[in-house]
Every structure is written in structure tokens, then in C-alpha cells.
Amino acid sequence: xxxxxxxxxxxxxxxxxxxxxxxxxxxxxxxxxxxxxxxxxxxxxxxxxxxxxxxxxxxxxxxxxxxxxxxxxxxxxxxxxxxxxxxxxxxxxxxxxxxxxxxxxxxxxxxxxxxxxxxxxxxxxxxxxxxxxxxxxxxxxxxxxxxxxxxxxxxxxxxxxxxxxxxxxxxxxxxxxxxxxxxxxxxxxxxxxxxxxxxxxxxxxxxxxxxxxxxxxxxxxxxxxxxxxxxxxxxxxxxxxxxxxxxxxxxxxxxxxxxxxxxxxxxxxxxxxxxxxxxxxxxxxxxxxxxxxxxxxxxxxxxxxxxxxxxxxxxxxxxxxxxxxxxxxxxxxxxxxxxxxxxxxxxxxxxxxxxxxxxxxxxxxxxxxxxxxxxxxxxxxxxxxxxxxxxxxxxxxxxxxxxxxxxxxxxxxxxxxxxxxxxxxxxxxxxxxxxxxxxxxxxxxxxxxxxxxxxxxxxxxxxxxxxxxxxxxxxxxxxxxxxxxxxxxxxxxxxxxxxxxxxxxxxxxxxxxxxxxxxxxxxxxxxxxxxxxxxxxxxxxxxxxxxxxxxxxxxxxxxxxxxxxxxxxxxxxxxxxxxxxxxxxxxxxxxxxxxxxxxxxxxxxxxxxxxxxxxxxxxxxxxxxxxxx
Amino acid sequence: xxxxxxxxxxxxxxxxxxxxxxxxxxxxxxxxxxxxxxxxxxxxxxxxxxxxxxxxxxxxxxxxxxxxxxxxxxxxxxxxxxxxxxxxxxxxxxxxxxxxxx
Numbered sequence: 146x147x148x149x150x151x152x153x154x155x156x157x158x159x160x161x162x163x164x165x166x167x168x169x170x171x172x173x174x175x176x177x178x179x180x181x182x183x184x185x186x187x188x189x190x191x192x193x194x195x196x197x198x199x200x201x202x203x204x205x206x207x208x209x210x211x212x213x214x215x216x217x218x219x220x221x222x223x224x225x226x227x228x229x230x231x232x233x234x235x236x237x238x239x240x241x242x243x244x245x246x247x248x249x250x251x252x253x254x255x256x257x258x259x260x261x262x263x264x265x266x267x268x269x270x271x272x273x274x275x276x277x278x279x280x281x282x283x284x285x286x287x288x289x290x291x292x293x294x295x296x297x298x299x300x301x302x303x304x305x306x307x308x309x310x311x312x313x314x315x316x317x318x319x320x321x322x323x324x325x326x327x328x329x330x331x332x333x334x335x336x337x338x339x340x341x342x343x344x345x346x347x348x349x350x351x352x353x354x355x356x357x358x359x360x361x362x363x364x365x366x367x368x369x370x371x372x373x374x375x376x377x378x379x380x381x382x383x384x385x386x387x388x389x390x391x392x393x394x395x396x397x398x399x400x401x402x403x404x405x406x407x408x409x410x411x412x413x414x415x416x417x418x419x420x421x422x423x424x425x426x427x428x429x430x431x432x433x434x435x436x437x438x439x440x441x442x443x444x445x446x447x448x449x450x451x452x453x454x455x456x457x458x459x460x461x462x463x464x465x466x467x468x469x470x471x472x473x474x475x476x477x478x479x480x481x482x483x484x485x486x487x488x489x490x491x492x493x494x495x496x497x498x499x500x501x502x503x504x505x506x507x508x509x510x511x512x513x514x515x516x517x518x519x520x521x522x523x524x525x526x527x528x529x530x531x532x533x534x535x536x537x538x539x540x541x542x543x544x545x546x547x548x549x550x551x552x553x554x555x556x557x558x559x560x561x562x563x564x565x566x567x568x569x570x571x572x573x574x575x576x577x578x579x580x581x582x583x584x585x586x587x588x589x590x591x592x593x594x595x596x597x598x599x600x601x602x603x604x605x606x607x608x609x610x611x612x613x614x615x616x617x618x619x620x621x622x623x624x625x626x627x628x629x630x631x632x633x634x635x636x637x638x639x640x641x642x643x644x645x646x647x648x649x650x651x652x653x654x655x656x657x658x659x660x661x662x663x664x665x666x667x668x669x670x671x672x673x674x675x676x677x678x679x680x681x682x683x684x685x686x687x688x689x690x691x692x693x694x695x696x697x698x699x700x701x702x703x704x705x706x707x708x709x710x711x712x713x714x715x716x717x718x719x720x721x722x723x724x725x726x727x728x729x730x731x732x733x734x735x736x737x738x739x740x741x742x743x744x745x746x747x748x749x750x751x752x753x754x755x756x757x758x759x760x761x762x763x764x765x766x767x768x769x770x771x772x773x774x
Numbered sequence: 775x776x777x778x779x780x781x782x783x784x785x786x787x788x789x790x791x792x793x794x795x796x797x798x799x800x801x802x803x804x805x806x807x808x809x810x811x812x813x814x815x816x817x818x819x820x821x822x823x824x825x826x827x828x829x830x831x832x833x834x835x836x837x838x839x840x841x842x843x844x845x846x847x848x849x850x851x852x853x854x855x856x857x858x859x860x861x862x863x864x865x866x867x868x869x870x871x872x873x874x875x876x
Binding site for chain 2: 750751752753754757758761
């Protein structure tokens with residue numbers, strides 16, 4: 146059975162290859178069936194393998210397909226490694242990926258480049274699966290760059306609009322900054338251990354590096370750099386909101402559910418190295434905490450539905466980083482899974498709304514959609530409740546509560562991290578229900594013309610169910626002793642020790658977290674449903690609040706800052722160097738040769754006697770020289 | 775038979791060679807240039823003969839035979855070229871044949 150492992154990434158790759166080669170000549174139905182089917186079969190195989198994995202409980206399955214290359218003792222293989230951690234990721238990528246593919250068949254039905262879309266999506270799923278299944282870091286890096294490429298191709302899917310091309314290039318270049326750091330980290334690992342096999346490195350690292358050794362810290366920081374770039378965390382988060390230029394299913398699959406969590410996967414996968422580098426762990430937690438606050442505040446002010454969701458994604462990944470940073474590994478991965486469900490759901494709902502309103506993304510033009518799109522309304526509400534972590538009934542509550550708890554009570558946690566996470570949860574509840582109230586309540590402003598078809602509704606319902614029941618597989622300790630998820634991850638990710646002195650008061654903090662999200666919901670109700678005009682007036686009356694609003698709206702000025710720090714100096718320098726200083730050397734050589742040629746060709750005057758004179762003078766010179774020397 | 779010293783022979787050859795060279799350089803009539811080249815060739819031949827006599831070796835005379843045959847060939851080619859030149863330019867002035875400069 147485990148021989149089927151290679152098929153999981155191979156099927157989407159095969160689908161992509163077929164679609165690239167023959168997609169143009171295929172009928173649209175066949176393209177959709179091939180695109181969604183290849184991912185669907187991967188999901189089926191995952192189900193089979195996962196079932197076997199859960200019943201047999203081995204530590205891992207490894208399948209060596211072939212040797213990639215073999216140079217001087219370094220022979221990375223095309224080899225796949227399935228353990229509990231990669232199983233969770235493969236499960237999310239294939240299942241959520243499959244649902245989004247099905248949805249895309251409806252969403253993209255009127256697109257001209259139907260086959261290109263599905264080819265890129267399949268290529269993405271294949272690369273992502275390779276990333277999470279790779280047993281060595283080189284193969285992981287191949288998948289890592291593969292998903293980066295697909296992200297670029299799909300953000301710029303509507304390439305005829307130059308702004309989309311700009312967004313695609315921005316995403317590609319900014320993530321490349323992180324990837325470079327990660328590549329250097331891989332070099333250090335290879336230099337130290339002589340291999341890039343993940344399991345070999347993880348088992349050797351504690352013997353080679355003492356805790357807090359300089360090289361371990363350096364490597365962990367470089368890996369963190371790669372993770373930060375891919376996952377849209379501070380300071381490389383600016384590409385993610387612009388990535389919303391792509392079609393909405395792309396935003397759901399790549400820029401919410403799967404690819405942007407690759408950084409979380411990388412850190413969790415190399416957890417041993419991070420455990421050896423306490424400063425890097427601290428940095429992970431701080432990056433997560435600061436990012437979740439900044440992105441949350443920005444989400445409060447946005448009017449573009451997809452941008453709100455994008456900033457919310459950044460903020461939620463911040464929670465995952467926070468969890469990883471305090472050593473709550475399984476809590477981070479749990480939140481990843483739940484987030485993949487509800488954020489994919491929210492994006493797909495947003496897509497349904499956008500299509501229904503003729504590609505209108507501005508929330509101010511929406512409103513009153515509750516009656517026009519009832520299914521979308523209810524599923525969106527479920528997703529929003531999960532995102533806002535409304536207590537007890539939503540999956541988001543259970544995953545986020547765990548993170549909040551460990552941020553405070555975990556051995557690496559502290560009050561500041563907890564406060565940041567708590568304030569973040571409050572902000573999350575406000576911006577989430579701001580979205581709900583502005584979009585679905587109030588008076589209708591745009592006429593609904595395209596109600597979503599069955600292929601779009603079914604994935605929404607399935608994801609809505611998952612975003613609710615997904616949380617019940619891991620309950621807080623004081624509720625019931627049900628920890629299926631962390632038990633599953635136990636062999637891969639170390640557990641977390643809890644500070645016993647505050648361990649008793651878990652109830653209190655849970656109530657606090659629940660209260661915060663309910664208060665957030667109430668404030669959103671007050672500001673955006675009950676008295677929107679009064680609230681609007683309060684904001685616009687004072688210059689200070691307007692300034693804060695504008696500052697948050699611009700994403701805390703990061704785009705402007707980077708524009709001034711990097712883009713403009715670079716453009717200025719390249720303008721200075723338009724003639725290319727280095728090239729001067731070569732043009733100089735060419736023009737010297739040309740000058741000499743012109744000077745010498747002047748002696749070719751066609752007068753025979755001059756030639757003879759030249760011969761004679763030369764002969765005399767040579768004879769004289771040979772006599773003298 | 776009185777022995778002529780080698781120096782005198784070589785000196786004569788040198789003078790002949792220099793005269794030939796100078797007249798190649800200063801003459802513009804191409805026939806005279808050809809004749810001057812012949813003089814230079816013969817000067818070189820004379821030097822060979824003198825040297826052969828001095829060391830009583832036959833090699834120098836062999837070389838002179840070579841030079842004679844080569845000179846004959848050279849003159850025939852040279853005269854053919856001169857005929858062509860005259861045919862094309864209606865003059866024997868070598869400076870007129872400067873169409874291929876640069």
C-alpha cells in the first residue's frame with residue numbers, strides 16, 4: 146500500500162503535463178475533469194494511505210523512487226517521507242485542493258484560458274505535495290520554488306492588466322529574498338552534516354550543536370528568513386495583499402490554505418534545529434505576535450473584500466508562528482489545518498459573491514446579500530465565526546484557544562505574547578463581523594445576477610462542515626481528555642511543558658478569550674450594523690483617528706517604506722548605470738582595436754614604392770637588431 | 775691567375791645590391807624597377823659565387839643556378855604583369871596603380 150505514496154504528487158504533475166500539452170485542443174468538460182480528477186485521485190490515495198497509517202501507527206513510511214543525482218558522495222533521491230506531520234499537510238493540500246478545483250470549474254467557466262488555469266493549479270498542487278513529502282531538503286527546495294513559480298503564474302493569470310503582472314512580479318521577487326536566506330541555511334546544513342536528508346540532520350543536530358551554539362542560531366534564523374518570505378510574515382508580508390490580483394480560487398488555494406503555510410511546515414519540520422536555537426525561537430514568536438497585530442489592524446480598515454481576507458490570512462499565520470515560537474508545535478499545525486478549512490471557505494464564499502456581483506470586490510458596493518445568496522451567507526457566517534473564534538461551536542475557537550493558552554502558560558510563553566494574541570483575537574472578531582455586516586446586511590446596493598451553481602455550492606457546504614467539526618478532534622485539557630491531533634503528531638513534534646503555577650486557572654483564560662471574541666462581535670454589530678453613520682462620523686471628525694485610519698489602510702506604510710528604501714534607490718542606481726559601467730571595458734577594447742585598425746589601414750595607400758620602403762626599413766631594423774643583440 | 779681578395783668581391787656585390795635597391799626605391803617606371811630587382815638578384819648571386827670560391831665548396835654555385843632559374847621565372851611573371859598593367863592603365867608609372875589602397 147505504501148508503494149502508492151509516489152502517486153500522490155505524481156498524479157497532479159501528470160495532470161499538469163497533459164493539460165499543458167493538449168489542453169488547448171480538449172473540450173472544456175474534459176479539462177475540468179482532468180484537472181479536478183487528478184487532485185481527487187491524489188486525495189483518494191491519501192485517504193487510503195492515511196487510513197492505513199492511522200491503523201498501523203508506524204513512525205513513518207519512506208519510498209525511494211530514484212536517485213536524483215550522485216556527485217562525490219552526495220546523492221539526494223527523489224524520495225518521499227510520510228509521517229504524521231506530512232500526512233496532515235498532504236491531507237489538507239489534496240482535500241482542500243480538490244474542493245477548490247471543483248469550485249474553480251464553476252468559477253472559471255467563462256474564462257478563455259480554462260486549460261492554462263487548471264494546468265497551473267495542478268502544477269501547484271504537485272509541487273506543494275512534493276514540498277511536504279520530500280525526505281531531503283533539496284527536494285523540498287525544488288517543491289518550494291515550484292510553488293513560488295505557480296504562485297507567480299496564477300497571480301498574473303489575467304496578464305493583460307499590467308497591475309496584475311506587477312503584483313505577480315512583486316510576489317515573486319519578495320519571496321525570493323526569503324528563499325535566498327533559506328538556500329544559504331541549506332548550504333550551512335550541508336557543510337556541517339554532509340547530507341541534506343531531513344531525518345539524518347534532525348537526528349545528528351543535537352549531537353553536533355550544543356543548545357544555543359552560534360551555527361545553530363544562524364541556521365535557524367536563515368530558515369526563518371525563508372519561512373517569513375513564503376508565509377507573508379513581517380518584514381516580507383507586503384506581497385500577500387497584492388497577490389489577491391489572481392482569480393479567487395487561486396487566492397483560496399495558494400494564498401490562504403496551502404502555499405503560504407509552507408513556512409509553518411518548514412519550521413515545524415526542522416523543529417530540532419529551532420529547539421537548539423532559543424533566540425531564533427523567540428524571534429519566531431515575536432514575528433508572529435507583531436505580524437498578527439499589524440495585519441489585524443490593517444484588515445480593520447480595508448474595503449476590498451479579498452484584501453480583508455488577505456490581511457486576515459497574514460494575521461492568522463502570525464498565530465501559527467506564535468505557536469511554533471513558544472514551542473507549541475502541534476497547536477500551530479492544528480491551527481494551520483483549521484485555518485485552511487475556514488479561510489478556503491471564506492475565500493470561496495467571497496468568490497461566489499464577486500462573481501454574483503460582476504467582479505465587484507468593494508464591500509461598500511455590497512450589502513443586503515443575506516436574502517439574495519442564502520447558502521453563501523450561511524457558509525460565510527460559519528467561516529467567519531470560526532475565524533473570529535466564537536466559543537464552543539466553531540473549530541477556530543479550539544485551535545486558537547490552544548495557541549493563546551500556550552503563549553501564556555507554555556515554558557517559552559510570557560504575558561506579552563499572550564496579550565498580543567488576545568488583542569489580536571479581539572481585532573479579528575471585529576474585522577470579521579465588520580465584513581459580515583457590511584456585505585450581507587443593510588440595503589442592497591448591487592443587483593445579484595449570477596447565483597452560484599451547484600459545483601460552487603457543494604465545496605462551500607463541505608468546507609463549512611469541516612470548519613465546524615474539525616475542532617472537535619482536539620479539545621482543551623479541562624474540557625475532556627480528547628487529544629487525537631496532538632497524539633497523532635507526538636512522534637514527530639515534541640510536546641510542550643506547561644508552567645504549573647498558572648495551569649490551574651485555565652478556565653479563567655478561556656472565558657477571557659471567549660469573552661473577547663464576543664465583545665468584538667458586539668462592537669462590530671454596534672459600529673457597522675446598528676449605528677454605522679455615528680461611527681463613521683466619530684472617525685472622520687478627529688484628525689488623529691483619520692491619520693491612524695489612513696496609516697492602517699496603507700498597511701502600516703510598509704509598501705511606501707520599501708519603495709523608498711529599496712525600489713527607488715535601485716531604480717535610481719540603474720538609471721545612473723544605464724550605459725553599464727562594466728560594459729565600458731569591453732566597448733573600450735573594441736574601440737581601441739578599431740582605432741588601431743584605422744591607423745594601420747592608412748599605410749595601405751596603394752603606392753608600390755612606399756611598400757618597398759617599408760620592407761627595406763623593416764629589414765634594416767631587424768638586421769641591425771640581430772647585429773646589436 | 776691572381777687571387778682577388780674575397781672582400782673586394784663582397785664589396786662589389788654589396789655596391790650592386792645597394793644600387794639596385796636605391797633604383798627600385800626611386801624609379802617610377804615599372805620596367806626599370808623590374809631591371810633593378812634583377813640587379814639585386816645578381817648581386818646576391820655574385821656574393822654566393824665569391825663565397826663558394828673562398829671556401830672551395832660547390833654549394834654557392836648551385837645556389838646561383840637556382841637564382842638564375844628563379845629570376846627567369848620571375849621576369850616572365852613580372853613582364854606579364856607589366857603588360858597587363860599597361861593594357862589597363864596605358865602607362866608604366868607604378869604610382870598610377872594605387873587603386874587598391876586602404
